[in-house]
Amino acid sequence: MNSSVVKEIEQITRRPLHLAGSPAFREATRLYGFSAAPAHPVPLGVILCESTQDVVAAIRAARAVGVPLSVRGGGHNAFGFALCQDGIVLDMRNMRDVQVDPTLRRTRCGPGTTWGVYDAATQLHGLASPGGVVSSTGVAGLTLGGGIGALRGLFGLACDNLRSAEVVLADGSIVTADANREPDLFWALHGGASNFGIVTSFEFNVHAVGTQTVTGPIYFSFDEAVKVIANFRRIAPELPDACATEFNFGRNKEGRTQLGIMVRFMGDMAAAEPTLKRIRACGTPIADMAVELPYCQAQRLLDPKAPWDDRHYWKTQTLNGMHDEVVEAVVHFVETSPSPLGKIVIERLAGQISRIDPDSAAINFRHAPYNAMIVGEWKDVADDEANHDWVKRFAAALAPFNAGGAYTNYMASDTTEDDIRAAFGDKKYRRMQSIKASYDPENFFNRNQNIRPAG
Structure with a gap:
């Protein structure tokens, strides 16, 4: 050295x-x-x-x-x-202070803040912003990539609630970006990740949500997965915005495959029960783990299922529907995963997330009804090749059902420039290249899903 x-x-x-x-x-x-x-x-x-x-x-x-x-x-x-x-x-972990103004319904936090810290601060006032569902997830990374969370049906993405950002640019200068100051940069921060500068302060809108939520999975057997999802398709348009759902196809601790419909309902059990009843009726539940919890505790529910230090390889794509053919492919690949930790999480995108003007932000997946994350997860380096191959074949099987666009926070480090262009769409990608050329013409900030500057 x-x-x-x-x-x-x-x-x-x-x-x-x-x-x-x-x-x-x-x-x-x-x-x-x-x-x-x-x-x-x-x-x-x-x-x-x-x-x-x-x-x-x-x-x-x-x-x-x-x-x-x-x-x-x-x-x-x-x-x-x-x-x-x-x-x-x-x-940045020492820059994690969270300031809450409950009267104006605004917060300000540093780039080292995790969602667990942020939620604890806002919940002192019965407030919350759309954020991550694993408490150790960083506010900065999740927000700058878009930010799919439990409150997406009510209030959209994390980036949709960003009011302003203090940004250090590649030349060391400091700017504030919001709807009126540096508006192009502000637009690009809504999904363009860390391509344009280092955000040192985030200002968010926060919302009155109370302190109670009903959260947890309702499990069904793989044997009736096609029927369960077909029934869910029928009730989905009638589910309230307060209820965000995901499908988790994976294995339990005993190694048995199962379909979990993860419910995230803002409200108490009495308010949630009619919705839960409809979801249970989609099939024959083998376990019902949906319980009423304080919001902060609900936001930590998945922490034990997201341990640090495992090996990972992911692919992601939007889906144009939860068709029978999609479910059949998903069941097949999960049943043949080389690792008991291999799974797929399919997030339903509905409510406010899909009502916001798609041109208002760099992200390009609002139109999709579902978003899939194929998770290869395993322990031993010797199993790298088998799990990479499984993820790639799984993604290829779902490709015919792609709705276009992608959530870049789930895109692996071997993602190509063509993949990134497709994730944003050509028009938005070219606009971000132009913005990149203005704020970081030498591509100094390149440890990300990189957008090369125009020219």
């Missing part, structure tokens, strides 16, 4: 560069999952950021010594984008 480079970085940033072997380095480079292809990069060192000025200094240092830079917020991305080979990782 070149000690003069380390010294220069520390002189410019006036902060220590934590090197390999140090506790700070180990903590910052531990991420939610290991993406087997490609392997995670090994950074030069880590800087713990406490303020926007620390971020500015780190960008200037990286550019001065000619090394790459990446940002670690919650660390929940499974594809290693938080790390950069032989570069500087900005660990």
Whole structure:
């Protein structure tokens, strides 16, 4: 290692560069999952950021010594984008304060905030914003990629509730982006990920939701999966916006395959019961785990099913419907998964998420009725090839039912430029390339689902 480079970085940033072997380095480079292809990069060192000025200094240092830079917020991305080979990782976890104005229904939080911290702060006032359903997910990464959550039917995506953002640009300058200031940048932050700068402060709308929710899966046997989903299709148009649902096709602890319809209902059990009754009647439940919980507890319900340190490989696509052929393909692939942890989660996209003007944000999947995430998850590096192959074949089988567009937060690190263009659609992709050329013409911010600048 070149000690003069380390010294220069520390002189410019006036902060220590934590090197390999140090506790700070180990903590910052531990991420939610290991993406087997490609392997995670090994950074030069880590800087713990406490303020926007620390971020500015780190960008200037990286550019001065000619090394790459990446940002670690919650660390929940499974594809290693938080790390950069032989570069500087900005660990933002100390920038996690949440300020709530219950009168104006607004919040402000830092880029190191997780949804567990954010929800705890807003729920003190009976408020919430659409956010992640695993508490360790970072506010920054989820929001900048769009942000599908439990409140999507009532209030849309996480990015739909973003009021403004403080952004440090590639040249080290600081701007505030909102509907009136830097409007093109603000538009691009609604799904364009970290391509345009480092957001150091998020301002959100929050909503009165109370403190109680009914959350949990209702399980059915794979033997009646086609019938259950066919019955669900009939009742789906009549489900209230307060009820978000996902289908989880996977295995239980005993290794038996099962279909879970995950219910996320804002309200108490008395309000939810008519909806639950209709969902149960879609088939013969083998287990009913939907219970009334405080909102924060409900938002942590999936935490045990999302352990850190597993190996991951994902594919995602929208679906134009939950057709019988889709269900049959899903059942087949889950039953033949090489790992007992392999699964698919299919999110129903309905309510407010689909009513917002599709041109108002960079994301390009509002039109789709469903969004699928194929999750390859396993423990042993020796099983990498088998699980990669399974995910790719699974995705190919569902491709004929693609509704167009994609949720980039679920796209793996081997995603191609053509894949990213297809995710946003050509028109939006070209607009983001133009915006990228204005704000980051050298593509300094490239540890992401990268959008290359125009020209």
